[in-house]
Amino acid sequence: MDHVRKDSVEFSVSETSENFSYWLNRPYIGGELRKELEKSTLLVIPSENFRGKDGPYFPNSTEDFLDFLRSNAREGLVPDICIDDSQFKIIALHHDLIVLGGIVVTAIVAPVAADLIGEYIKKKIWSDKAEEPTVKFNMTVVETDGKAKMMSYEGPASAFRKTIGAQLNPKIHSDKPSLEKK
Amino acid sequence: MTFDDVKTLLGEVRINYSIRKSPEISSALAALKERAVLDGEDDAAEELCCHEQILTIQECYLKAFAQMKTGEYYEAWCVLEKAENTLSWLLTNYPKYAGCFELRFICATVPRLQSLFPYKYFISPEFLIRTKRCSICEKNISIRNPCGHRVGGVYKGKICHREVSDIEVLGTAIVANPSQKYSVVFLSDPATKERKDQYNYSVVQYLISRLAEPFDGWSHEVTKRRHPHSRYSFVGRNEKCPCESGMKYKKCCLLTDGVLRPHIQFTFQKKPLLAAEAVEYSE
Numbered sequence: 001m002d003h004v005r006k007d008s009v010e011f012s013v014s015e016t017s018e019n020f021s022y023w024l025n026r027p028y029i030g031g032e033l034r035k036e037l038e039k040s041t042l043l044v045i046p047s048e049n050f051r052g053k054d055g056p057y058f059p060n061s062t063e064d065f066l067d068f069l070r071s072n073a074r075e076g077l078v079p080d081i082c083i084d085d086s087q088f089k090i091i092a093l094h095h096d097l098i099v100l101g102g103i104v105v106t107a108i109v110a111p112v113a114a115d116l117i118g119e120y121i122k123k124k125i126w127s128d129k130a131e132e133p134t135v136k137f138n139m140t141v142v143e144t145d146g147k148a149k150m151m152s153y154e155g156p157a158s159a160f161r162k163t164i165g166a167q168l169n170p171k172i173h174s175d176k177p178s179l180e181k182k
Numbered sequence: 183m184t185f186d187d188v189k190t191l192l193g194e195v196r197i198n199y200s201i202r203k204s205p206e207i208s209s210a211l212a213a214l215k216e217r218a219v220l221d222g223e224d225d226a227a228e229e230l231c232c233h234e235q236i237l238t239i240q241e242c243y244l245k246a247f248a249q250m251k252t253g254e255y256y257e258a259w260c261v262l263e264k265a266e267n268t269l270s271w272l273l274t275n276y277p278k279y280a281g282c283f284e285l286r287f288i289c290a291t292v293p294r295l296q297s298l299f300p301y302k303y304f305i306s307p308e309f310l311i312r313t314k315r316c317s318i319c320e321k322n323i324s325i326r327n328p329c330g331h332r333v334g335g336v337y338k339g340k341i342c343h344r345e346v347s348d349i350e351v352l353g354t355a356i357v358a359n360p361s362q363k364y365s366v367v368f369l370s371d372p373a374t375k376e377r378k379d380q381y382n383y384s385v386v387q388y389l390i391s392r393l394a395e396p397f398d399g400w401s402h403e404v405t406k407r408r409h410p411h412s413r414y415s416f417v418g419r420n421e422k423c424p425c426e427s428g429m430k431y432k433k434c435c436l437l438t439d440g441v442l443r444p445h446i447q448f449t450f451q452k453k454p455l456l457a458a459e460a461v462e463y464s465e
Contacts, residue, residue, distance in 0.1 A: 050352075051352070053310070053352075057310070060311075062325070063323060063325060063328070063333070063344075064332075064333060066325065067328065067332060081325055081326070083325065084326070085324045085325060085326050085327070088325045089310060089311065089312055090309075090310070090311040090314075091308070091309070091310055091311075091352075092308065092309040092310075092311055093306075093308050093355075097359070123274065124274070134359075
């Protein structure tokens with residue numbers, strides 16, 4: 001696993017087997033829903049365990065986040081959520097964090113998705129707040145052969161776009177922090 | 183009262199705050215909005231709804247200022263939070279209002295005032311939410327087939343929110359960055375069970391006592407400065423250092439020419455109620 005800690009930004013990249021196929025075959029995904037989810041290029045995914053309680057659970061902002069993705073989807077981005085209505089449950093932790101949970105996205109639309117999520121975060125911050133909010137987010141990027149890497153970000157909202165962008169497109173973001181092998 | 187009258191009154195809050203009759207402005211806005219909704223003028227109703235929120239923000243700020251003047255600090259803290267939340271809604275959804283109605287001043291001042299309060303830890307509940315419904319259409323929320331009403335959007339003059347109908351409290355946590363700031367941790371009197379306010383509000387008190395008017399400008403800078411050891415003569419050499427480093431006094435600040443403590447310097451745009459133009463406060 002590659003891990004970077006730069007000031008208050010915690011950012012890590014690790015290989016994962018949790019690609020689209022993994023999520024589409026979770027026990028709470030029925031046959032009809034699976035067919036629908038197969039069309040998506042971006043899946044909002046749940047957490048499956050919260051302090052010993054079996055999931056799936058989503059963070060509080062999921063409805064707003066998904067609505068933003070649906071309303072602003074572009075360039076091949078087809079967002080959906082990995083859950084049926086009857087099983088949609090929210091964990092509200094009530095910290096002043098922007099917890100976006102996780103997404104799985106195809107490599108080809110990952111830069112567009114990262115840009116869009118950056119826009120969403122920017123929209124959530126209103127000016128002159130005493131302290132900048134912290135963002136918690138996981139993004140799994142899946143290549144065409146099914147190989148996947150998960151990027152985990154926890155840090156100030158303002159550094160999100162640059163940090164994720166540097167990982168997805170290092171040629172554009174040349175000031176990418178170096179990754180130290182753990 | 184016409185809408186133009188309301189806008190003038192809201193726009194001149196800096197000079198009319200002590201004489202304007204807010205309940206009358208509120209009633210006028212409600213009546214104008216009701217008429218707009220009846221006439222099917224949704225855009226006008228939306229604009230009137232925004233001005234109701236602008237009035238709320240101004241009134242919250244003015245109320246908090248008055249409460250701080252009279253020493254009701256926790257009450258002022260709660261009202262400042264309401265101002266913050268309403269500002270957050272308004273400026274996220276309608277950024278065009280940021281430069282009007284003294285909102286830029288309030289927007290900058292509320293968080294700076296909050297930062298001067300001594301509250302650092304808060305009780306924060308954690309919930310599992312199973313069902314919630316839309317306040318506009320009252321339908322249960324479907325994540326796959328949304329009703330189309332966006333939280334924070336205005337529909338027929340009403341702000342859309344979610345009403346939780348099936349919820350489980352999972353626990354509570356003590357946090358430094360709560361989403362609801364009113365949940366301050368207080369001590370209670372073991373005999374009467376009544377709240378005991380153990381906090382030191384001297385910084386807020388110092389600032390507010392020097393401001394003549396709610397819209398007088400000020401700024402502050404937080405640094406650290408060494409204070410004479412004579413102020414800490416009650417602290418023993420082997421006790422913990424008053425600078426809160428965790429080390430013994432004799433192995434920390436006692437080796438230097440003073441105790442390192444936070445120092446706040448206030449600068450006032452108008453002459454403060456005391457003589458100096460820039461007044462310093464040291465904890």
